[in-house]
Amino acid sequence: MRQRYGEQGEKPQRVLRGAVVGLCAAAALTHVLMTFLHVAPSNPISERYRAQINAWISPYFEQNWLLFAPNPEPIRTQIFGRTGWTDAAGRRETGDWVDLTAADNAAVTHNVYPSRTNQAMLHRAWNAYAEAHGEDEVSVDEYSLLRAENLRNIATRRLAELSPQPFQVIRLRVVATPILPPGETTPTDENKPYTRLLPWWNVTSDGS
Amino acid sequence: MAVDQSIRPAPAPATPPVRASAGRLFDEAYRRLTEKPLSLYATAFLRIGNGFLFLVTLLREFPHRHLIWGPEAPWTAEMARRMFDQLGWFSVFTLSDDPAYFEVCYAATILVGVLFMLGWRTRVTSVLFAVAAISVYSRNVLMSNGGDNLLVLIAVYLMFTACGRRWSLDARRAARHAPAGGFREFTVTVLHNCALLVIMAQMCILYGAAGLFKVQGETWGDGTALHYVLEQDLFRPWPAVSDFLDGQHALLMIACYLTVLVQVAFPFSVFSKLKYVVLPLLVAMHLGIAVLMALPVFSAVMVLNDAVFLPDRFYRWAARTVRRRPAPSA
Numbered sequence: 001m002r003q004r005y006g007e008q009g010e011k012p013q014r015v016l017r018g019a020v021v022g023l024c025a026a027a028a029l030t031h032v033l034m035t036f037l038h039v040a041p042s043n044p045i046s047e048r049y050r051a052q053i054n055a056w057i058s059p060y061f062e063q064n065w066l067l068f069a070p071n072p073e074p075i076r077t078q079i080f081g082r083t084g085w086t087d088a089a090g091r092r093e094t095g096d097w098v099d100l101t102a103a104d105n106a107a108v109t110h111n112v113y114p115s116r117t118n119q120a121m122l123h124r125a126w127n128a129y130a131e132a133h134g135e136d137e138v139s140v141d142e143y144s145l146l147r148a149e150n151l152r153n154i155a156t157r158r159l160a161e162l163s164p165q166p167f168q169v170i171r172l173r174v175v176a177t178p179i180l181p182p183g184e185t186t187p188t189d190e191n192k193p194y195t196r197l198l199p200w201w202n203v204t205s206d207g208s
Numbered sequence: 209m210a211v212d213q214s215i216r217p218a219p220a221p222a223t224p225p226v227r228a229s230a231g232r233l234f235d236e237a238y239r240r241l242t243e244k245p246l247s248l249y250a251t252a253f254l255r256i257g258n259g260f261l262f263l264v265t266l267l268r269e270f271p272h273r274h275l276i277w278g279p280e281a282p283w284t285a286e287m288a289r290r291m292f293d294q295l296g297w298f299s300v301f302t303l304s305d306d307p308a309y310f311e312v313c314y315a316a317t318i319l320v321g322v323l324f325m326l327g328w329r330t331r332v333t334s335v336l337f338a339v340a341a342i343s344v345y346s347r348n349v350l351m352s353n354g355g356d357n358l359l360v361l362i363a364v365y366l367m368f369t370a371c372g373r374r375w376s377l378d379a380r381r382a383a384r385h386a387p388a389g390g391f392r393e394f395t396v397t398v399l400h401n402c403a404l405l406v407i408m409a410q411m412c413i414l415y416g417a418a419g420l421f422k423v424q425g426e427t428w429g430d431g432t433a434l435h436y437v438l439e440q441d442l443f444r445p446w447p448a449v450s451d452f453l454d455g456q457h458a459l460l461m462i463a464c465y466l467t468v469l470v471q472v473a474f475p476f477s478v479f480s481k482l483k484y485v486v487l488p489l490l491v492a493m494h495l496g497i498a499v500l501m502a503l504p505v506f507s508a509v510m511v512l513n514d515a516v517f518l519p520d521r522f523y524r525w526a527a528r529t530v531r532r533r534p535a536p537s538a
Contacts, residue, residue, distance in 0.1 A: 024241075060342065061364075069425055
């Protein structure tokens with residue numbers, strides 16, 4: 001005799017089992033479909049159901065698979081910082097520019113498993129800031145505010161370790177040097193280093 | 209087995225052939241979903257592996273824990289809470305600013321990782337593990353990487369699997385008792401198989417997306433992408449090796465194309481024998497990333513979860529092989 005779904009057992013039991021299978025399969029397929037639509041490039045379906053897709057995915061099913069795609073970062077970033085303070089006579093003083101990236105690079109060299117405090121902290125903070133800010137360096141929303149605050153706190157902390165005296169303000173200078181295409185050694189006008197100077201930020205040297 | 213009868217071709221189909229085959233397909237899907245939990249060794253391997261790598265991260269960053277997730281973090285708990293207001297994340301670490309509370313949470317997180325790895329009361333522990341993974345990830349999103357992202361997703365999916373049925377303390381205890389049956393077991397089986405399917409689909413989406421996004425980039429197209437990767441200061445722990453490889457233009461081009469090809473091909477090959485070609489290539493690729501870019505745990509998380517596609521007979525064979533090998537003399 002041909003077996004029916006839910007195999008042996010009474011009818012209520014069969015119905016219950018069928019419902020479990022239906023519910024689980026539907027949830028699984030919905031999740032796969034939502035994930036696909038979220039990850040895939042914008043298309044008519046994902047545009048129409050943008051709100052529903054985001055509600056399903058965000059935040060716990062966030063997908064971030066842009067690993068070196070579409071292109072690896074074609075620049076090398078160096079971040080410099082300097083401090084400023086008011087001396088006893090009320091004069092404004094500034095410290096020298098300090099390379100904040102150098103310590104990170106040194107910590108990664110010849111290290112099988114560097115800490116993310118070196119490999120990610122400052123670099124990712126800068127990228128996140130740069131994504132959220134135009135060259136006017138104005139924070140337009142909560143995201144950009146948080147990212148500016150994060151970068152400021154990291155820089156303050158690092159400068160405090162290097163600065164001989166307390167300070168009230170800091171300033172960052174970021175130099176982006178394009179990586180030349182393979183085989184080329186002389187930079188052209190198009191790939192000269194580019195410097196971005198951020199405004200002075202009020203801080204206290206204990207990082208708060 | 210009685211259920212198997214249903215998939216054999218009926219001697220004289222009364223319904224038209226097309227409908228009959230569609231019905232058979234449905235029957236077959238139903239049988240596979242409900243008969244028994246599939247890939248129990250693979251899910252156990254994922255449980256142990258993800259638990260282990262989670263612990264490795266927490267122990268590696270132990271000296272820096274205050275700076276990344278704790279009271280000294282530049283990304284303060286208050287900032288994390290402001291981000292949660294926007295995005296709806298959750299973390300146990302932001303519930304209190306008390307430094308002692310942080311230490312307790314950190315210790316608890318490590319303990320949960322150990323218990324999950326050992327498979328102790330796995331159903332409950334797996335929920336705690338997902339909470340722990342999410343808490344660590346979301347406390348400082350800007351310092352989490354793609355490996356952490358995948359670990360969170362798999363942790364959530366593993367809650368629904370029976371990943372404690374093999375290679376676990378639960379399995380040892382269960383061996384002393386009669387197996388449970390009935391509706392409860394039926395539900396466990398269906399949930400497990402659906403979650404397994406989701407994990408597999410997740411890996412396909414991951415590689416498919418990573419591959420297709422690269423196709424859109426011109427440096428992957430002209431085979432120079434890896435040159436730019438090798439020149440990143442924070443990802444060249446062995447400058448001499450990176451410089452040497454950077455000079456091998458033909459080799460880098462082949463590696464570029466192979467990377468994109470393997471990633472795009474991933475969803476189409478892992479359900480066939482072709483996976484025995486694609487998976488070793490991916491292992492090689494991630495080994496390269498781990499060593500040359502100093503990203504060992506990121507690479508390990510990726511490779512580890514690819515192993516969901518290996519059949520149980522592979523794991524049984526591997527376990528036998530390991531056991532048969534004489535213990536190394538210390």
